[in-house]
Amino acid sequence: MPRRPDYQRPPADIKRGCIARWPADKPPPEVIAQKVRYRASGKHKSYPSRQGYWNLVRADAAKCPMFSEDQWHKLEEVLRRAILSGFVGEDFRGDFPSRVWAYINGKLYEARYGGANGEYHGFPIESPQGFPRDQDGLLERIPSVEIPVH
Numbered sequence: 001m002p003r004r005p006d007y008q009r010p011p012a013d014i015k016r017g018c019i020a021r022w023p024a025d026k027p028p029p030e031v032i033a034q035k036v037r038y039r040a041s042g043k044h045k046s047y048p049s050r051q052g053y054w055n056l057v058r059a060d061a062a063k064c065p066m067f068s069e070d071q072w073h074k075l076e077e078v079l080r081r082a083i084l085s086g087f088v089g090e091d092f093r094g095d096f097p098s099r100v101w102a103y104i105n106g107k108l109y110e111a112r113y114g115g116a117n118g119e120y121h122g123f124p125i126e127s128p129q130g131f132p133r134d135q136d137g138l139l140e141r142i143p144s145v146e147i148p149v150h
Contacts, residue, residue, distance in 0.1 A: 017110070020090035027095050028087075032118075033080040036096070038072055038111075039119040043057040066150045072145050078102045079111050079120055083141040089132065094112040101132055103144035 022029055067075065080086070082102040089099030091112045100111040100120065110133060111122040125131060129138065 011013075016130060016133055017089040017091075017101075017137050018064055019087060019136070022088065023092065026092060029083050029086065030035070032095055032097075033083040035118040036076070036079055036083065037117065037119050038076040038079060039114055041071070062063075063103055067147050068150050071147050074145050075104070075122065078104065078123070078145040085141070085143055087138065087142045089122050099132070103142055103143050105146055105149065106144075108139075108142070 001018050026032070079100060079102065082100045083097065087101045088097035091098040093115060096113045096118060102109055102111070104122075104124075108125045108130075109122045110125055110130075111120040113120055
């Protein structure tokens, strides 16, 4: 049975990441940042894709606002800036950080590696309990971008 649309994940179910230093055994962030791509995901959409990029699949996931496709390059740019600035998680999938954080329109977003070709999808972090652990007080310096919402 599907969950009701207003379902909220309990705080204990939130898997927080941790901002970590770039590992010495990985290619430099400059190399990885050039390989990453933003890939929209139906997990975090409340509207259908006109081009068929996604199907709506999860009623309980955090929902992204509707950014027009001609603005997606800004999502990719802030993803790259966050990687270059070192706002990445402690886990890597091959050479790619599994998590990356940035602010979009004043709200903290997490991008997660999709497992192929440097593709990431992102979603807003709904509650401070989902913010990454930040031992060095870096959250205030995470890259930010403003993108019109439709």
